Amino acid sequence: MVPGAAAPSAAPSPPQAAAQPGQPGEGRPPVDPVVVTTLEAKVQDLERQLAIEKQLRVGVEGVRVEPPKNLPKRFRDEKQLLDTFNSALKSAGFAGAEVENIDCTEHPCIVFGHGFGESTDMARLKPFLGDYQKDEFSIIGYVNGEGPTAKRFFGVAVMPDEGDDSLGRRINHRVSQMYEVSKPARPGPQPR
Numbered sequence: 734m735v736p737g738a739a740a741p742s743a744a745p746s747p748p749q750a751a752a753q754p755g756q757p758g759e760g761r762p763p764v765d766p767v768v769v770t771t772l773e774a775k776v777q778d779l780e781r782q783l784a785i786e787k788q789l790r791v792g793v794e795g796v797r798v799e800p801p802k803n804l805p806k807r808f809r810d811e812k813q814l815l816d817t818f819n820s821a822l823k824s825a826g827f828a829g830a831e832v833e834n835i836d837c838t839e840h841p842c843i844v845f846g847h848g849f850g851e852s853t854d855m856a857r858l859k860p861f862l863g864d865y866q867k868d869e870f871s872i873i874g875y876v877n878g879e880g881p882t883a884k885r886f887f888g889v890a891v892m893p894d895e896g897d898d899s900l901g902r903r904i905n906h907r908v909s910q911m912y913e914v915s916k917p918a919r920p921g922p923q924p925r
Contacts, residue, residue: 832845
């Protein structure tokens, strides 16, 4: 080294170009354009099928309904619905009938329970429904079991006015879902 001369510095090596996705790189095979085209076509087909499935699902289930603006509070008041319906069931003579759940997660609120739900039951119940006597109802009933052990399940949607077909479809879907989770378990083999 010559006196007074600066010490040689190591020159930085040029940056390595990183392998870009879809380009051949170290340890990666080259991308076959035929495979890419095939996969893109498959993605488009799956997206088309998903769109059709969503349309069918909306046709069966309807869509979530938000409460209308200026909806009177009583249509969203779970406690008032519970108290009114349980009192009306008792006053109308539906022995053993009871509200088990109220779903106000979307519009309309639906009152669920057991011991009520025949086609003529609402006419018998309406005079005892207080503030709800003049409202619209959508009633769906199912029977669980047979003979003397049969138990009637009901869902009653409470609305200020009659809804359209899409609202009816959504109510049917919501009641069917609750019915499925409320069905008693089928008797099976008993544990030993």
